Amino acid sequence: xxxxxxxxxxxxxxxxxxxxxxxxxxxxxxxxxMYGKGRVFSHSxxxxxxxxxxxxxxxxxxTYYILKGRGLYNDNGTQVEVGPxxxxxxxxxxxxxxxxxxxxxxxVIALILYK
Amino acid sequence: xxxxxxxxxxxxxxxxxxxxxxxxxxxxxxxxxMYGKGRVFSHSxxxxxxxxxxxxxxxxxxTYYILKGRGLYNDNGTQVEVGPxxxxxxxxxxxxxxxxxxxxxxxVIALILYK
Numbered sequence: 120x121x122x123x124x125x126x127x128x129x130x131x132x133x134x135x136x137x138x139x140x141x142x143x144x145x146x147x148x149x150x151x152x153m154y155g156k157g158r159v160f161s162h163s164x165x166x167x168x169x170x171x172x173x174x175x176x177x178x179x180x181x182t183y184y185i186l187k188g189r190g191l192y193n194d195n196g197t198q199v200e201v202g203p204x205x206x207x208x209x210x211x212x213x214x215x216x217x218x219x220x221x222x223x224x225x226x227v228i229a230l231i232l233y234k
Numbered sequence: 235x236x237x238x239x240x241x242x243x244x245x246x247x248x249x250x251x252x253x254x255x256x257x258x259x260x261x262x263x264x265x266x267x268m269y270g271k272g273r274v275f276s277h278s279x280x281x282x283x284x285x286x287x288x289x290x291x292x293x294x295x296x297t298y299y300i301l302k303g304r305g306l307y308n309d310n311g312t313q314v315e316v317g318p319x320x321x322x323x324x325x326x327x328x329x330x331x332x333x334x335x336x337x338x339x340x341x342v343i344a345l346i347l348y349k
Contacts, residue, residue, distance in 0.1 A: 120309065120322065120323040120325075121307070121309060121320060121321070121322050122320070122321040122322075122323075123319075123320055124317070124318060124319025124320050127319060144319070146297065146299045146321055146343075147297055147321065147323075147345075152295060152297060152323045152325075153347060154295065154347050154349050156271040156347045156348070157271065157347070160297070160345060162299070180267060180269065182275070184261045184275075184343075192236070194235065194236060201236065202239070204239025204240075204242060204259070205236060205237070205239050206237040206242070206261055206262065207235065207236050207237075208235040208236075208262075209235075210235075210267075228299075230262075230275060230345070232268060232269050233271070234269050
């Protein structure tokens, strides 16, 4: 099965009351191809100054894989600088947030799997 | 939890008897953070002419998300050109392969979830 780039669902919206907006390009969000194992597999783009606001996970965990740019990641209460190739993980009952604190777009692959 | 880019497992090897070699950068391959729901979450790089050889999935399915470059994807027997933003899915008991038929690196995020 091929799903072309042009068919992807793309939304730009405020996420968890974070600063600015985030562009979410769905790869497999909630699709049957996730076999019910997760609910998000996406490619997100944060312009400088924009953020995915703080939120706590319940019943699932989320991985971010940083593709490009620089960010400030809130790792369950601890602020950490992140960049290309870094992997962050937020387990169930933990919280996280990610802000673009650089001067180029911050691009992230996100994966949410059920625990 | 943060896993730095420098800590990532990186392997370059022939995959499924395909042409050339593929560089596999693990994001969460088989890690506890996948909650036993899958076995691969990786960022792969194929130099021009290199390929992930034909293989059939049993008991799991694999998604490729094309980040960069051009490729020829064997979609369970049908050859299809793919490029940035395209998503391919190989269900259990289906086969697939991916060859870099362009002149720049082909970069792919791969996710294997158990069915």
